[in-house]
Amino acid sequence: MTRARPFLSSVVLLAAMCLATPAATLAQGTLNVYCSVQAEWCQGIANEFQRQTGVRVALTLKGSGETLAQVSAEAANPRGDVWFGGTGDPHLAAAEQNLTLAYRSPNLDKLHDWARKQAEQSGFKTVGIYAGALGFGYNPELLQKKKLAAPACWKDLVKPDYKDEIQVANPNSSGTAYTAVATIVQIFGEEEAFRYLRQLHRNVNQYTRSGVGPIKAVARGETSVSISFMHDGVTEAIAGFPVKIQAPCEGTGYEVGSLSIIRGARNLEGARKFVDWALTPQAQKLGADATQFQVPSNREAQLPPQAPRFADIKLINYDFAKYGASAERKRLLERWEKEVNSQPR
Helix, strand or coil, X not given: CCCCCCCCCCEEEECCCHHHCCHHHHCCCEEEEEECCCHHHHHHHHHHHHHHHCCEEXXXXXXXXXXXXXXXXXXXXXXXXXXXXXXXXXXXXXHHCCCEECCCCCCHHHECHHHHHHHXXXXXXXXXXXXXXXXEEECHHHHHHCCCCCCCCHHHHHCHHHCCCXXXXXXXXXXXXXXXXXXXXXXXXXXXXXXXXXXXXXXXXEEECCCCHHHHHHHCCCCCEEEEEHHHXXXXXXXXXXXXXXXXXXXXXXXEEEEEEECCCCCHHHHHHHXXXXXXXXXXXXXXXXXXXXXXXXXXXXXXXXXXXXXXXXXXXXXXXXXXXXXXXXXXXHXXXXXXXXXXX
């Protein structure tokens, strides 16, 4: 979820064309996967799952906030079978709204505690497949040119020096940005957090649609600073862009990227097979193969050496139960829209 190519939104990609697929493979049917990680990773899992199982995969790539909206809109006539990746809060909201289906994979016992907890908390309607910490990305060349210090803390981002220098995604469409809002609320308390968000708003030059948009803008010199998942900054740096990452000094939240079977899945057998496969070390290695550096959920999966280490980051005790609840999510987003996004910059 290299990043040199842009994140695709609302685009359906077929992992293999029917005309090129043997009849035996076609007999396995098609699995419709809504994918909320990056295009290269999505395509990698589609290709490898098809190679191993003979099940064709059709991909729809969207951010987690947009995917939640789509799954909700399609509830009466589901078109997707599986939702792969994206921040866990929207997956938990989908579980609460009965939009996803409970499934206990035999591979659950092989996962880290945080991934199993995600499953238990949702009534086994979702499960953690990776984790990643929120932080800042910045372009040291731009900051030097503008004689600006690199941000080290959340409170640095509201300094007047950073006027028009920051990008973050819109939390209505991006799970990354919603995680940021919920993180700031948990660190500062809600009233102080919204005062902070209004101050931050004056320094934001653009709210992007997808969570990876801001770090890509940093990499290409279009903005100095982003609020992003730190592993996304690693991806851009490895691709050769001038990007550095920073964990906020006050502490920060994190995501548990999740995997869910959509209620009403037309290929339920294929969906369950996909979940079992996606929780294996071999499948989780495909993230690093696509230069995505989250922490995999299977204990036997190798942590990519480039991945940010949780032990080196001050993580808050992120309340996934509260901020993954659909009512709380809706309330916070409405307040952000009214008190922050509607204000002039």
